Amino acid sequence: MSYVSKINADPGPEELRRLYDQWAATYHEDLTGDSQNYVAPAITAQAVLKTLGTDHIDPDLEILDAGCGTGWVGTKLAQVGAKRIDGNDISPGMLKVARETGVYRHLNTVDLTKPLSVPTGTYDVVTCIGTFLLGHVGPEALPEFVRILKTGGIVVATVRDNVWEAKGYKATIDKLVQEGKIKLISAQISDYRKGANIEAFLVIFSKIA
Numbered sequence: 001m002s003y004v005s006k007i008n009a010d011p012g013p014e015e016l017r018r019l020y021d022q023w024a025a026t027y028h029e030d031l032t033g034d035s036q037n038y039v040a041p042a043i044t045a046q047a048v049l050k051t052l053g054t055d056h057i058d059p060d061l062e063i064l065d066a067g068c069g070t071g072w073v074g075t076k077l078a079q080v081g082a083k084r085i086d087g088n089d090i091s092p093g094m095l096k097v098a099r100e101t102g103v104y105r106h107l108n109t110v111d112l113t114k115p116l117s118v119p120t121g122t123y124d125v126v127t128c129i130g131t132f133l134l135g136h137v138g139p140e141a142l143p144e145f146v147r148i149l150k151t152g153g154i155v156v157a158t159v160r161d162n163v164w165e166a167k168g169y170k171a172t173i174d175k176l177v178q179e180g181k182i183k184l185i186s187a188q189i190s191d192y193r194k195g196a197n198i199e200a201f202l203v204i205f206s207k208i209a
Helices: 003-007 013-032 040-052 072-079 092-101 141-148 169-178
Strands: 062-066 084-089 106-109 123-132 149-160 182-193 198-207
Touching: 003 013, 013 092, 040 072, 040 123, 040 149, 040 182, 040 198, 062 072, 062 141, 072 084, 072 092, 072 123, 084 092, 092 106, 123 141, 141 149, 141 169, 149 182, 169 182, 169 198
Parallel strands: 062 084, 062 123, 084 106, 123 149
Antiparallel strands: 149 198, 182 198
């Protein structure tokens, strides 16, 4: 069974960490080929630019790449100007590879299913790509992302289509909108692992209060 199949089989948190540690060395190679063609990181960088209304990220913007894995998204953001990028992930093995990219300011081992030890109002942008899927991080992380955003800051996240409604992500987003905490900018189906015909919701929102 491939690592892609294993991590999508809801293995539990400790097994998931172990699988990602094992997979780290070949993760990028495995997802770059035609059979997977993982386009979500590139789509994310373009979505950040579009949402900010620019073709180059202000180097002073504070960015958190939550569930950063091997640093794929951070690398794409750095290519369009980002300089102050922090990353976190549950897998030390993945973080080791991310560190080698040289694009992150700080990298920390973090369980995103728990409250973050990050001060309120820290970041201008939070990205979370490839993390909201079965057996990974649930919608409880979304209010935490709102908390750590500056007012007017944005979140760009992918949520796999098979869990968007079934696991409560849509309901959580709707509640945050109703409470006046966020403005939902977009929640549309997008290419994810294009080679495998896998799609995800690309969710973009900004913090109101």
